[in-house]
Amino acid sequence: MMSITLDRESLHTQAPSTSIPSTEGIDVGPRRRLRSVRVEDRFNLIGAAASGLAMAVLLFGWIAPLSGAVGLGVVAYLSFLGVYALLVSLTADRQEVADRLMTVLLASAGIMLFSSLTFVVAFTLIRGREALPNVNFFVESMELAGPLDDLDTGGIAHAIIGTLIQTGIALAITIPLGVVTALFLNEIGGRFARFVRTIADAMTALPSIVAGLFVYAAIIVLITQQRSGFAAAMAITVMMLPIVIRASDVVLRLVAGNLREASYALGATRWRTVWHVVLPTARSGLVTAVILGTARGIGETSPVLLTSGVTSVVNVNPFEGPMISLPLQVFDFVRSPEPNMIARGFGSAAVLLLLVLTLFVLARVIGGRGAGELSPRQRRAASDASRRDALRISKAGGTPPADIATSPSTTTAPSLTEEAP
């Protein structure tokens, strides 16, 4: 910074004034459009697409004995690429042809990915529509419903309850343990903290089925002798804990260091700083971390497969007897060859999917802002609070309050958050 300003100053001393050439008499041409699609480009795309399709249809229907929808698509796409390259090369050089072709390829990778993932989700929801409109599907269990019964008897209430209980237990362990561990990594640190971080990173690699096998061998075989909701919750905890630690760790690291230093400079202890500065600043990020961990935990099938046991009755006691959850119920339903059971399986999968999507949207709404960024309402509240504090301090100090007190109703009172650019 310093050297730049010095240079400018020395320039100024050598050439005291900058002369701007007069613009009089010079026509201002039409503004150039920097980013737009030319008509030619658009016709190139449309023409290539049309000719690609036509070529594929010709090949498949007339010339060569090819068949199959996938083959048609592939041939049409390849000939589209070829024709497009030809069309572009009529007016452009090799570099530009490569650029256009790669743009088309990138776009097709994206379209392919998003359409297939959307298709996976939509496929489940659409196949689930047979079971979903029945109210009994949400309020009854499968206790009195057999595989051959119609969809208007039986439901997945037991699986929904099981999912809620198991996830609840897992969260009750994961949230405090995960967040406090993340605080330990960030606020206290040291060699042991680095060791903990390495171990937590290693555990994110633990395959979920191995976590289930561990709980099965360590808790079920050795101690409880029976599968239970609690064992399943333990397996989910082992899976979720590293995810929550890692995500919270990242969020806490984003808390600006100068906020911490300001707090220490004001004489706050470490705990006060954590409680009044670090945690409130990172709140939305922490909530997002927990919700995303929950979304992952709810959908885990394989650890639950080994630990929770399969049942068709409502069981609200996590320590006694098998307790099924939604993903396992999906898996169990679709193993049956009966169409009604498969429809129920898709219905359960749709419920599970909607649950995960809801959690995700919730996480987005809460965590859309970064650490320390406030909504307009929060900002007003913060500036009100700091104005009150200023008033209080000045009263206690005996000096008359400055301009802050004279305009108590304005929302432009000075505060840290508003002065930040």
Place this chain on the structure above:
Amino acid sequence: MSTTLPALARAGKLADSELPPPRDLTSRPSRSDGVFRVVAVGAGVVTVGIMLAVGVFLSLRAVDAVQVAGLSFLFEQEWSPETQVFGIAAVLFGTVTIALIAMVVAVPLALGTALLISEVAQGRLKSTLVTLVDLMAAVPSVVFGLWGVFFLQASVIPVATWISTYFGWIPFLKVGDESGLPLTDASAFTSSAFIAGIVVGLMVVPTQTSVMREAFSQTPAGEREAAFALGSTRWGMIRSVVLPFGRGGIIGGIMLGLGRALGETIAVYMIISPIFSINWQVLKTGSNSVSALIALRYGEASEFALSALMAAGLVLFLITLVVNFTASSIVARSRSGAESEA
């Protein structure tokens, strides 16, 4: 105020009596601080305890089986612990095959989509796509399994048949019986490693995409603009600036996805029909994976068989561990990963 009091004192300008007593620079932590420290360290200890318990318990229990099987544990294809003949050669081969097929499907899609999001898409479209990718990473694997079983299995058979007919001269794309005659009926193709690999590939694309996009988006604007200023097209800029800069992110993302693909259970378990022999023909029905083996056999397992399963699980864990740590160290050492939090 550039000279401090001690400096003045040393210079003899201040009498010793005027000097305030030296302040104690070490402070005793307050009680709340002490409690916080104990609780935080305690949480760290508990976390490490849980994690180490998993590792130690698995290793201890696995020792029984490995001692009986010896080196043949790595080379035996059969899995029957009851007769003391068991090994992970076949299941490990299946796991790696499925994961490699998944990579063939996933890497081009992930790389293309990551470049599309970071370089081509603008504004609203860009943020929407980023959200969608994150959302896709949260879709439960059982949903992918359902799609694989009820949609993909049927619709991919013509493709698999076509590949095996026209590319059968490549050994691993051939589908034949023991005598080498080509098989063409649909049942020979339904539950292959190929189909499982496609489904697992789709599952890991979002993970890979977000790691790669993160790396690409950190490319310094100055270097991009320099490429443009030298007359480069967008693809030229990507090739000469973005891709070299994000190389660490690409490799790291691929390996993170590979780690997930190796450990995937439920979708694989739903699709494949388990066999216990090495099947080089990836398009042919019949494959296996370590995780599917555990899901398949844990229920009827005796004490010893359980220990054998644990040994298999431990091997899988060690492999994913190595893959993940390699990935994170590559990401951390690369230029793009030096400041990233991933």
